[in-house]
Amino acid sequence: MPYPAKQLWHLLIAVGMLGLFVIMIFCFTLGPANITFGETLVLLLAKIPFLGQLFDLSRYPETHQVILYQVRLPRVILAALVGAALAAVGTTFQGIFRNPMADPYIIGVSSGAALGAAIAIVTGLSVMLGMWALPLAAFLGAVLSTWLVYNLARVGGRVPVYTLLLAGVALSAFMSALMSFVMIVNASELQQIIFWMLGSFSGRDWSHVLVAAPVIILGIISLWVFSRDLNAMLFGEETAQHLGIETEKLKKILLVLSAITVAAAVSVSGTIGFVGLIIPHMVRLFTGPDHRILLPVAALTGASFMVITDTFARVALAPTEIPVGIITAFFGGPFFIYLLKRKKSNLF
Numbered sequence: 001m002p003y004p005a006k007q008l009w010h011l012l013i014a015v016g017m018l019g020l021f022v023i024m025i026f027c028f029t030l031g032p033a034n035i036t037f038g039e040t041l042v043l044l045l046a047k048i049p050f051l052g053q054l055f056d057l058s059r060y061p062e063t064h065q066v067i068l069y070q071v072r073l074p075r076v077i078l079a080a081l082v083g084a085a086l087a088a089v090g091t092t093f094q095g096i097f098r099n100p101m102a103d104p105y106i107i108g109v110s111s112g113a114a115l116g117a118a119i120a121i122v123t124g125l126s127v128m129l130g131m132w133a134l135p136l137a138a139f140l141g142a143v144l145s146t147w148l149v150y151n152l153a154r155v156g157g158r159v160p161v162y163t164l165l166l167a168g169v170a171l172s173a174f175m176s177a178l179m180s181f182v183m184i185v186n187a188s189e190l191q192q193i194i195f196w197m198l199g200s201f202s203g204r205d206w207s208h209v210l211v212a213a214p215v216i217i218l219g220i221i222s223l224w225v226f227s228r229d230l231n232a233m234l235f236g237e238e239t240a241q242h243l244g245i246e247t248e249k250l251k252k253i254l255l256v257l258s259a260i261t262v263a264a265a266v267s268v269s270g271t272i273g274f275v276g277l278i279i280p281h282m283v284r285l286f287t288g289p290d291h292r293i294l295l296p297v298a299a300l301t302g303a304s305f306m307v308i309t310d311t312f313a314r315v316a317l318a319p320t321e322i323p324v325g326i327i328t329a330f331f332g333g334p335f336f337i338y339l340l341k342r343k344k345s346n347l348f
Contacts, residue, residue, distance in 0.1 A: 009293040012286070016300030023304050024076050027311040032318060033067045043068050074206045078268060079310040079324075080303035081209070082201075083275055085216045085265040087302025089258045090276025091283075091295050092223050095230040096254055097161050104262045104276035107168035107255070108145040111175035113266040116141020118179050118193045122186040134196065135208070135267040142263035145171060150255060158248055161237075199272035199325030201310050208268045219261030220299050226254060227291035234289060272325045274332025275302055281336070 028040045039060055046055040047069075057065065086104050093102040105111075119125075120137035153159050153167040183190050229250050232240040237247045266272075283298040306324075309331065313322040 009287075012293060012297050013300070016297050016304075020080065020300055020304045020307070023307055024080065027076055027307055028068060028072050030311055030315050031067070031072065033064060035064050035068060039064065040068060044073075070205070074209045075201050075204055075310070075314075076307055078204050078209050078212065079201050079306045081213055081216045082265040082269045082272065083279075083302040083304070083306025084220060084299040085261050085302075086272065086276040086306075087279040087283075088220045088223055088295055088299040089262050090302075091280040091291065091298045092230065092254055092258055093276075094280055095233055095291055096251060097165060098234060098236075099165070100281065101277070102165075103273075104258070105172075105271070105273070106165065107149045107259070108171040108175065109142045109259060109262045110266060110271040110273075111172040111179070112145025112148075113138040113142040113263065114197050114271055115175045115179045115182070116144075117196050117270075118182045121189045121192055121196070122182055131207075135211070138270075139263045139267040142266055143259060145175060146255065146259035146263075150252075159251055161251075164251075195323060196270045197325075198323030199270035199328075200313075200321070200323045201269060202314075202321050204268060212264050212268045215264035216261055219257055219264070220295075222257050223254065223261070224292075224295050226250065227295055230254075230291040230295075231289070270323075270325065272306075272328055274328045274336065275306060278332045278336045279305060 025037065025040055025044070028044075029035050029037050042055055043057070043060065043065060045051050046057055089104040090102070093104065093106060094100060096102075097106070116137040116139075117134050119141075120133045125133040125137060149164065149167045149171050150159065152171065153164040155163060179193075183193055186193075229240070229245050232243050232245050233247070233250070240247050240250075279302045280294070280298050283301050284294060287293045287297055306328075309327040310324045313324040313327045316322060
């Protein structure tokens with residue numbers, strides 16, 4: 001598929017942003033409280049500086065305002081951020097490794113985060129440190145696992161891609177075994193650990209958004225800055241070096257940026273699979289392989305996908321909430337099989 005013209009790039013990004021905005025507004029309206037689309041739009045516009053005085057909020061129930069501003073709004077925004085982070089990093093890893101099966105967790109980030117969260121739960125840190133114990137432990141576990149994988153894979157001053165993949169798989173298996181052991185000897189906390197591992201945005205508030213948003217947004221922008229270099233990496237490391245790119249330095253920078261971005265996302269949501277795997281493939285069908293447009297559109301699409309799946313998880317069996325990781329796997333698995341059958345070897 002030829003690279004789209006820049007005018008088409010702008011159109012794709014505009015459509016992605018508009019689609020995300022409409023989806024978020026619609027998802028704000030879903031739930032036990034009957035908040036209409038028009039009411040939601042007015043309540044949101046009223047929070048924009050200089051526009052608030054144009055609306056009379058006294059016409060709307062105070063309970064609806066509390067539900068929208070304090071419950072649904074931060075949750076939907078956080079879901080969008082996490083979806084964007086997973087899709088952007090998945091796109092980056094598929095470019096670095098030149099592997100269509102690469103996802104944000106391929107270097108052990110999810111296993112490290114899950115082990116960190118499990119340790120925080122069973123040791124009582126979540127009780128002593130409050131709501132920040134799990135995110136902090138998960139973030140540290142994710143970053144530590146990435147550091148271990150990098151050092152295990154390093155051969156002299158180089159980090160071969162295949163060695164990095166093997167180290168990631170090996171360390172993930174080892175950490176999963178450790179976590180299974182922790183779960184067995186602490187059966188009383190088993191349900192809490194499993195629920196975190198399946199991923200959820202339940203109970204998240206503005207404090208989680210304020211902590212995760214700067215890291216995720218800066219991480220995605222930083223990855224996009226290296227989109228031209230990622231394009232060169234698609235042709236192989238030797239070709240990229242001939243084009244003047246320091247491939248080892250590039251891999252190191254992208255691994256660090258990706259690890260921090262995913263760690264920030266996982267720390268507030270738990271491990272949510274398939275988003276970083278299927279979204280890049282789906283978007284690549286429309287944009288082509290150029291990361292200058294692929295990465296931002298994938299981030300916007302991942303954000304929309306996560307908002308939709310989280311809303312479905314929230315309302316499908318209300319008042320019971322389904323972990324969103326189950327929903328993403330339920331939709332993502334069959335869709336990815338469909339992509340494989342349709343594209344086969346032409347995924348790139």
